[in-house]
Amino acid sequence: MIRFENVTKMYGNDVAAIREASFDVPKGEFVFLVGPSGSGKSTLLRLMNRQERPERGTVWVAGANINELADSRVPYLRRGMGNVFQDYKLLLNKTVFENVAFSLQVIGRPKHVIRQQVPQVLELVGLADKEDRLPSQLSGGEQQRVSIARAFVNRPLILLADEPTGNLDPGTGEEIMSLLDAINRTGTTVVMATHDHRVVNAMRRRVIQLDRGVVVRDQERGVYE
Amino acid sequence: MFARISYAFRETIASFRRNVTLSAAAILTSAVSLLLVGTTFLIQRAFDNLLVQWRGDVGMIVFVRPDVSEEQLSFIKQTLEAQPNVINVEKLDYLDRAASFEEAKRVFAGDRTTLSLLSVETIPSQFKVVPVTTDPTLVRGLADQYRNLPGVQGVALAEDEFEVISTMSDFVRSVTITMSLILLGVAVTLIWNTIRTAMVARRNEIEVMKLVGATNWFIRIPFILEGLIQGIFGAIVSCGGLWVLNRAWTSGVAGFKAGTGVSSLVVPGSYVSGVMIILLVVGALAGSIGSGIAASKFLDV
Helix, strand or coil: CEEEEEEEEEECCCEEEEEEEEEEECCCCEEEEECCCCCCHHHHHHHHCCCCCCCEEEEEECCEECCCCCHHHHHHHHCCEEEEECCCCCCCCCCHHHHHHHHHHCCCCCHHHHHHHHHHHHHHCCCHHHCCCCHHHCCHHHHHHHHHHHHHCCCCCEEEEECCCCCCCHHHHHHHHHHHHHHHHCCCEEEEEECCHHHHHHHCCEEEEEECCEEEEEECCCCCC | CHHHHHHHHHHHHHHHHHCHHHHHHHHHHHHHHHHHHHHHHHHHHHHHHHHHHHCCCCCEEEEECCCCCHHHHHHHHHHHHCCCCCECHHHCEEECHHHHHHHHHHHCCCCHHHHHHCCCCCCCEEEEECECCCCHHHHHHHHHHHHCCCCEEEEEEHHHHCHHHHHHHHHHHHHHHHHHHHHHHHHHHHHHHHHHHHHHHCHHHHHHHHHCCCCHHHHHHHHHHHHHHHHHHHHHHHHHHHHHHHHHHHHHHHCCCCCCCHHHHCCCHHHHHHHHHHHHHHHHHHHHHHHHHHHHHCCCC
16 A cells, blocks of 8 residues: 655755665555654654655555656545544534545535535444534544544545654543544454554554664564564 | 645735835836836837838828729829839839728727718729838929829828827937837836835744745745735726726817817727726736745745
């Protein structure tokens, strides 16, 4: 599903955010990207959704070489991906329903599809009774669940999560991880960058560890360390 | 497709509401600059009416009596053509009574009294003379000579009648065109800035849109529509201003005595309508160009 072949990403001329990274993520896998701040976890995610391009090497996502992907094709690549962020990135003037519906609206899905799919995914994340609330009326965990619902409503092949539990207390973080686990069990590949050793150690899934842009560990059923 | 169109319109209206003050400023600036563009057209047309008789470097007009005989007419023509050192013979033009009457309709556009006294039968025909010499005394001497020819009703010299107006026309045209171009640039910049501000204010939304797979055109179109509407609203306001201005001008000119020549400055309604269409097109173009540039440049907010 995702393949990195000797990928190097530079910021400026002499700062390498990622150096010679190579790994494969098969369809349906759950992968943690771990490492200290500035180790390159977020850059890896940004390379996967083509917010960045590598200077060297090749990134393959869902069969497409994203280095060679024309700018006009990038939106179509992204329609097969969901993105979850530490700061949720919810639209504060829209309700829960509207935030989730937004990602279907902007890719031109008709109203009847939106009316059918949004309640389904809100049910999945446990917010069916809060669809008319504004983000400011929700807790942090609930806001993150809205963000996950928005990322998943289009049933993406890949879900990229950047520190999704970073702003949450441990209990709420566990709820979010259960949700991501449930999404992964539907066949969606999940790649999650995190600092949170508790969730990594509890889940025991594949761990790719980065240090100053270099992949220093790639372990099946790993722990944080 | 319908979902996308309705989304674009809803977003355009919502963005318009969010930026009411900036949008109003953009509309007003467009309106002022377009009003100046329109006024330039009207001033030009008014001066053209005054100078229509003298278009094409005509320096002298020999008016021929309506009851002139064929022999007299050909004698006048031969006399004019016999002066190749003073007169550009190739450019010598004869306007018969029908053509002269059409021209008079523009010259006396605002002077209905004079116009009602004229007809194809009573109007003099005319020779338009382009001098080759720059020496005004030579042309004036020739004019005195022609006044006495049989069949000639009178001779008019550009120097006496419209030299000052012609110079003034050129000056006014340069000033108004320059000012309207500058103001049009200001209007485009202001529309550009309004759209830029709207995009920066909505950067989170744009980022989410891009990450969920919206195409750049889908994101841009509501912003371009917003600029287009600002340009068109500005043009509509300027059209209203132009209509009021022209009405005030027409009634002001009507106060002058018939035969003073000032009546020529009246601009007909059909011409004003044409100018309004031009203003609408220019407004729409200015709006979409300003917003189009901003919407492309600031897509990576």
